[in-house]
Amino acid sequence: MTRRLRMGVPLCALAVAAIAAGCGSSSSSSKASSSSGASSSAGSSGSSGKTYHVVYIPGLTGNPFYSTVACGAKSVAPQMHVKFSVQGAPTFAVNAQTPVVNAVTATHPDAIMISNDDPKGMIPPLLQAQRAGIKIVNIDGDLAEKSVGVTNIQSDNAYGGQLAGQAMGKLIGGKGTVAIIDNDPGFPISEARVAGFMQAMKQYPGVKVLGVQYSHNETSNAASIVSSTAAAHPDFAGVYTVE
Structure with missing residues (x-):
């Protein structure tokens, strides 16, 4: 396993922990089901009775690094009382990732983890999601607009x-x-x-x-x-x- 793949698990664990902490201070109580497309899910209700819905949008589906991130997040999701799912497009392109972000935003999850396909092109759909009250966590990818997202978790x-x-x-x-x-x-x-x-x-x-x-x-x-x-x-x- 390469260093980049090994980094995927701790990166996503940090992301899920950050989301759970951030959502815990939020008044949002929306629930959502997975949208169509490539997806997987895991989660459990915590003692508080609240389960947070987090969606990971990779740069593209089928990529080993992004798959490792998803597997790592899925493994820690139950501990964080998170219902975790993955929604992605098979190609690495703004015009492929944008509809995925829009579809996920429409389901109003508590948070979106994303490895964006373009530091500028992905700002509009992610800004729209953020304005809808969805927390954005950038995974191993920068955005030109630093106000979009609650954190940016990446390797060196x-x-x-x-x-x-x-x-x-x-x-x-x-x-x-x-x-x-x-x-x-x-x-x-x-x-x-x-x-x-x-x-x-x-x-x-x-x-x-x-x-x-x-x-x-x-x-x-x-x-x-x-x-x-x-x-x-x-x-x-x-x-x-x-x-």
Whole structure:
């Protein structure tokens, strides 16, 4: 299991605990059932008789990291008197995640945990949810508007990038050309990872790191980037995949 996957469980445990504490001070008593789409749920009523409904919206369904976050939250939900469910879209895109947020908002859960697909594009639907009295907890993802959300729980992305850089340098023997592939530009988390990676690569002057190239979350694009890089650089030695 990678460090990123291992971080998923404590991140979501912190999120559920924060939500339970925050909702405990709220007067909201709304209940909701899961909306259509990919979902799972867990929960139990506490001694107070109040069960909080929390929905996690991942960046996309089927991703190992997001699935780990969901599993971790599901495991601690009963302890926090939380009914937990997951609602997501199969693609990583604002126009895919926005309808999910809107549908979840319509059910008025006590809180939404979200790994947003875009730091700017996801502000309007999340702001609407927040104005409806739903608490927003950002999971491993920044929003450009800091007033949206009660907290932002994430791993140390710069440090993660440094670890990746150190591992890369050792694996390729400190020489050769390295490519960096990310999904899309403009994500603070990705930028932090790349910055950490580049910092670590300074220890390996024999390594040439190419500029960041973007796959737009398409496997075929990533494959094309790797193929063209290999053709252009005979000493092609490694790829750092940011996401």
